[in-house]
Amino acid sequence: MEDEKMTNQDLIYQFKIELAEIEPTIWRVIQVPSKFSFWDLHVAIQDSMGWLDYHLHVFRMIESRKKKHIEIGIPDEELGFQEILPGWETPITKFFNEPGRSAIYNYDFGDGWSHYVLLEGILLKEKGVKYPVCIQGERACPPEDCGGVPGYERMIEILANLDHPERIAYNEWLKVCAKNYYPYDPSEFDPDKVHFCSPKKRLKIMLSS
Structure with a gap:
């Protein structure tokens, strides 16, 4: 026992x-x-x-x-x-x-x-x-509320393109998330x-x- x-x-x-x-x-x-x-x-x-x-x-x-x-x-x-x-x-x-x-x-x-x-x-x-x-x-885990798999993939594509017109907006959004995801490195x-x-x-x- x-x-x-x-x-x-x-x-x-x-x-x-x-x-x-x-x-x-x-x-x-x-x-x-x-x-x-x-x-x-x-x-x-x-x-x-x-x-x-x-x-x-x-x-x-x-x-x-x-x-x-x-x-x-x-x-x-x-x-x-x-x-x-x-x-x-x-x-x-x-x-x-x-x-x-x-x-x-x-x-x-x-x-x-x-x-x-x-x-x-x-x-x-x-x-x-x-x-x-x-x-x-x-x-790295996807950020909360990023839009599921399609939203995550779109975000990764935009962040990787230095000339993308939405890149600044995405980075600003990442900065103000409850958990600070900025700068977001998907490989980390x-x-x-x-x-x-x-x-x-x-x-x-x-x-x-």
């Missing part, structure tokens, strides 16, 4: 997150405690990718035996969609029970950002490491600079709003 208890406490889940429909791929590899809920994982994905958690999100899991989608996120009865399980009440171990399991993580239903989330492995916690942690990744990402916020504090703010 003691060995089983120690194992459960010391397990770490390693996920790879890829932003869909963008080339070159924007991706991250994060390691999180196995005790995480889907809300905790949501916050870790937001922080590692560089999103600001301004919008709704949902995880879409496939129950293989029933062959149906299960949605986990923030329930909203007014929207009339299929039942959404509360992320803060749903442990990741309920669906991510073995390496190779995957999900779609959708964020900002207006801009429509879709992420592939893959459980790469289940590891033992390393001494001296504070989890969650981002261990790898490439390329440093996993050591990722700061993970407290999921409990974030949940308290969300529930009180």
